[in-house]
Amino acid sequence: MKVLVAEDEDLIREGLVEILTSEGYQTIAAEDGQQALQLFDAEHPDFICLDIMMPGMNGYDVCKNIRLQNQHIPIIFISAKSEEIDRVVGLELGADDFIMKPFGVKEVIARIRAVTRRCLAHSDPDGVQQAFTLGDLRIIPGELRALRDEQTIELSYREVNILHLFAERPGQVLDRDTLFNHCWGMDYFPSSRTLDQHISKLRKRIEIDSKNPLIIQTVHGRGYRYNP
Amino acid sequence: MHIRLTLILAIIVLLPVIMITWLGYQYANEEQAMQTIRYNRLLQQNLKETDRLIQSVIYKRERAMTQIIASRFPTPSDAIRTLIRGNSDIKNIFMLDADKQLLHPPALQPLSRAEQTFLQKTQRLRDYLTMPAKKQPRPKPTTADLSAPRTSIQSVPKKSARLLGLPLQRKRARLANSPADNESWQGQAEQGDSHLEQGWLTWFWERGLNLLYFQRDRAGNLVGIELDRAKLIADIIAELPENNGAALDYRIALLDGKDELIYQWGRQPRAGAAPLTTIMLSAPLSAWKLQFFTTTPEKSNAVYLSMAAAATAVLLLLTALAFYLHRESGRDMREARQRMNFVNQVSHELRTPLTNIRMYAELLDQELDDEQPAVRKRLNIIVGESQRLSRLIGNVLTFARQKNRRLQLHPQPGIIDACIENVIKSFSESFDKKSITIAFDGHAGERVLFDGDCLEQILNNLISNVEKYACTGRYLAIASSQQQDLTTIIIEDDGPGISKATGERIFHEFYRADNSLTNKVAGTGIGLTIARDLARKHQGDLILLQSAKGAKFQLQLHTPKVSS
Numbered sequence: 001m002k003v004l005v006a007e008d009e010d011l012i013r014e015g016l017v018e019i020l021t022s023e024g025y026q027t028i029a030a031e032d033g034q035q036a037l038q039l040f041d042a043e044h045p046d047f048i049c050l051d052i053m054m055p056g057m058n059g060y061d062v063c064k065n066i067r068l069q070n071q072h073i074p075i076i077f078i079s080a081k082s083e084e085i086d087r088v089v090g091l092e093l094g095a096d097d098f099i100m101k102p103f104g105v106k107e108v109i110a111r112i113r114a115v116t117r118r119c120l121a122h123s124d125p126d127g128v129q130q131a132f133t134l135g136d137l138r139i140i141p142g143e144l145r146a147l148r149d150e151q152t153i154e155l156s157y158r159e160v161n162i163l164h165l166f167a168e169r170p171g172q173v174l175d176r177d178t179l180f181n182h183c184w185g186m187d188y189f190p191s192s193r194t195l196d197q198h199i200s201k202l203r204k205r206i207e208i209d210s211k212n213p214l215i216i217q218t219v220h221g222r223g224y225r226y227n228p
Numbered sequence: 229m230h231i232r233l234t235l236i237l238a239i240i241v242l243l244p245v246i247m248i249t250w251l252g253y254q255y256a257n258e259e260q261a262m263q264t265i266r267y268n269r270l271l272q273q274n275l276k277e278t279d280r281l282i283q284s285v286i287y288k289r290e291r292a293m294t295q296i297i298a299s300r301f302p303t304p305s306d307a308i309r310t311l312i313r314g315n316s317d318i319k320n321i322f323m324l325d326a327d328k329q330l331l332h333p334p335a336l337q338p339l340s341r342a343e344q345t346f347l348q349k350t351q352r353l354r355d356y357l358t359m360p361a362k363k364q365p366r367p368k369p370t371t372a373d374l375s376a377p378r379t380s381i382q383s384v385p386k387k388s389a390r391l392l393g394l395p396l397q398r399k400r401a402r403l404a405n406s407p408a409d410n411e412s413w414q415g416q417a418e419q420g421d422s423h424l425e426q427g428w429l430t431w432f433w434e435r436g437l438n439l440l441y442f443q444r445d446r447a448g449n450l451v452g453i454e455l456d457r458a459k460l461i462a463d464i465i466a467e468l469p470e471n472n473g474a475a476l477d478y479r480i481a482l483l484d485g486k487d488e489l490i491y492q493w494g495r496q497p498r499a500g501a502a503p504l505t506t507i508m509l510s511a512p513l514s515a516w517k518l519q520f521f522t523t524t525p526e527k528s529n530a531v532y533l534s535m536a537a538a539a540t541a542v543l544l545l546l547t548a549l550a551f552y553l554h555r556e557s558g559r560d561m562r563e564a565r566q567r568m569n570f571v572n573q574v575s576h577e578l579r580t581p582l583t584n585i586r587m588y589a590e591l592l593d594q595e596l597d598d599e600q601p602a603v604r605k606r607l608n609i610i611v612g613e614s615q616r617l618s619r620l621i622g623n624v625l626t627f628a629r630q631k632n633r634r635l636q637l638h639p640q641p642g643i644i645d646a647c648i649e650n651v652i653k654s655f656s657e658s659f660d661k662k663s664i665t666i667a668f669d670g671h672a673g674e675r676v677l678f679d680g681d682c683l684e685q686i687l688n689n690l691i692s693n694v695e696k697y698a699c700t701g702r703y704l705a706i707a708s709s710q711q712q713d714l715t716t717i718i719i720e721d722d723g724p725g726i727s728k729a730t731g732e733r734i735f736h737e738f739y740r741a742d743n744s745l746t747n748k749v750a751g752t753g754i755g756l757t758i759a760r761d762l763a764r765k766h767q768g769d770l771i772l773l774q775s776a777k778g779a780k781f782q783l784q785l786h787t788p789k790v791s792s
Contacts, residue, residue, distance in 0.1 A: 009580055015587040022594070053576070080579035088638070102583035102618050104611075105590035197595070 001116065001157055002026045004045035006036035006062065008054045016049060019108055024158020026185060033057025037065055047115050052079035063093045072122060074115045113144050116157055132167045134226060135215045137206055139163050146206060158183055159202055166216065166226035175223035199224060233557060237550040245543045252535035259531050271505045275518045278480060279509050281467045286512065289317060293441040293453050301445040305332045319456040320346040326448045328358040349433045350452065357442060357450060428512035436484055437515050465491045478522050485515030497521035571628040575621050586614040612658045619688050626685060627754050630761050637679040637765055641790040644715050645670035645708055647680050651687040662699045672708035672715050676787035682762045689755035690719045690781055698723020701778055715787040721778040735760045
């Protein structure tokens with residue numbers, strides 16, 4: 001899933017890109033409104049994170065231009081402008097959500113996941129991405145959620161993809177390259193530590209005992225495996 | 229806002245001016261009417277003075293005639309004719325004996341033409357005077373009279389001629405003043421008189437009014453003396469002011485019964501000017517009239533001009549005042565806008581680095597292994613402090629908006645308990661650090677309409693106070709409940725509490741309780757003010773409840789249920 005981030009503040013733009021990437025999204029970044037429109041035409045992103053106060057063309061104008069071409073693409077405004085009227089104007093122009101600075105990473109993630117669910121529901125209205133099971137977990141990709149009995153576990157887009165890959169290849173050892181290629185993209189060159197940390201965090205959430213995992217098992221020296 | 233202010237100022241200016249103008253116009257009209265009455269009264273007095281002058285001439289004549297008749301009145305006719313020739317005031321005389329027989333002019337002697345005419349024109353007067361008092365008719369022209377030469381007679385007893393009562397004059401003037409024909413007559417006897425002994429008679433004959441004085445002499449003969457009209461008019465004119473018109477700004481005209489001018493003095497009025505006032509002369513000349521003309525404009529506009537000047541002055545004054553107020557108000561609004569823009573700009577500038585601090589601290593936290601608790605602790609401090617700074621900026625902005633009346637709520641469907649849990653979660657790190665236990669008893673799980681940001685800010689301020697001032701109690705209890713469209717949240721701690729003396733003052737802006745605890749902790753004194761303002765904006769309230777230990781706040785919000 002491709003996300004366009006338009007933000008003139010370098011540090012915030014880079015931070016957002018990092019958050020989105022860690023969630024499993026492919027990101028494209030724009031420094032101003034004009035560039036955002038060009039990237040929107042060229043890259044056809046699945047949703048957009050848009051700052052309001054940008055040099056040249058502000059976020060409202062970018063939103064208006066995008067809405068002329070695409071009525072459905074989700075747009076999240078991210079801004080330090082906190083006046084109620086700013087929020088109302090943004091939502092009136094067709095924004096799907098409004099994140100106010102200073103924001104926390106968890107808040108951004110929660111809102112992006114909510115938008116992703118809407119995207120998935122829109123792109124897969126018939127529920128082709130069927131739910132699947134891994135052990136005692138039932139994973140619903142369209143909702144970015146896993147269910148165990150009455151417990152609901154929130155998942156990132158990437159985590160769903162990782163679990164989906166394990167479910168597709170039960171009993172197979174998935175090495176780092178396979179996992180990276182499928183879940184991070186071909187042009188991503190993470191350190192081996194990144195994958196281990198990611199799997200470790202995923203285990204903490206989906207395993208009953210993360211120190212004795214039953215769903216994602218480590219195959220030393222080779223990779224990870226799901227034993228049904 | 230600008231248009232409304234302009235309208236209000238316009239009303240403030242125009243209303244008093246319209247009222248002043250209206251009242252001034254009413255006053256001017258009243259004043260004008262009063263002036264007209266006073267002016268007419270003065271004019272009437274002036275004309276009556278003139279009437280008295282004319283009456284003085286008549287009175288002199290009367291005295292002269294009385295002396296002539298009262299002294300040994302000459303007989304026979306030759307002596308009377310000599311008297312007439314020797315007295316320019318007298319035009320002719322008739323004399324009737326006690327038996328009403330004409331003694332003069334003698335009927336059996338040859339008469340001059342003047343005497344013949346005199347007898348002819350006084351025939352009806354003599355008949356009238358010799359008629360018994362009860363039979364004296366109220367004179368009224370008859371059909372036969374209209375064809376015959378007529379004489380208008382007005383008898384004026386001596387007493388009446390001297391006292392000159394106005395109603396009587398007017399009455400008689402109406403009776404006698406109808407000289408459309410060459411001759412007409414009318415007469416009236418004084419009430420109670422059995423017989424007329426002396427008095428004036430007037431009658432019209434040919435060109436004008438004739439005057440006859442009658443009186444009985446010592447021998448009992450009735451003597452009637454016709455005054456010379458020309459000589460009488462000349463004497464009257466001699467008594468009246470000279471016609472040096474330039475000296476006066478008015479004109480008085482004396483007119484006879486046919487409205488022909490006898491004499492006038494004073495400046496010539498403009499052509500076609502109507503007299504300001506007219507009075508009839510006293511008897512026996514009650515057919516004559518005096519008219520007053522003015523050469524100045526009839527109505528003075530001085531009152532209206534004064535009023536207009538006053539209204540204009542008030543209008544200018546109020547306009548100047550309104551302009552001043554408008555400018556001052558505009559300046560205040562500009563300054564308020566500038567302050568608001570400044571606050572917005574500063575907060576925007578603060579939010580950007582704050583976002584970076586918090587975001588990168590959290591990203592760093594995600595990278596940490598569990599084996600680095602000290603680093604994680606420090607990162608949590610950075611995140612916690614950046615959150616505190618965010619709340620502070622939020623409070624300052626809300627306070628500024630409240631001051632500028634730009635604070636608006638945007639209720640959205642949601643669950644109150646979920647919002648409370650989010651706020652509690654944001655404090656969990658710092659509360660853990662201070663070993664404060666949070667107990668949440670949530671019973672507000674229905675989907676209702678409320679402003680989540682507003683509730684978060686209220687709870688942030690209340691819980692932040694517990695963190696700052698009541699951490700020694702190490703306990704915070706939050707309980708929520710819902711009843712119809714009302715959500716109630718109780719926030720209670722085990723800290724030092726709020727003294728009764730402090731009471732409601734804790735909700736006053738910039739108020740900070742003066743004690744050793746608050747002196748040690750930094751604060752702005754606007755947190756509870758904002759919390760209460762927001763609660764009231766949400767059609768609820770925030771109050772301090774009595775509590776045996778610690779502080780206990782009750783927050784109530786109007787939260788309409790959302791139908792599923």
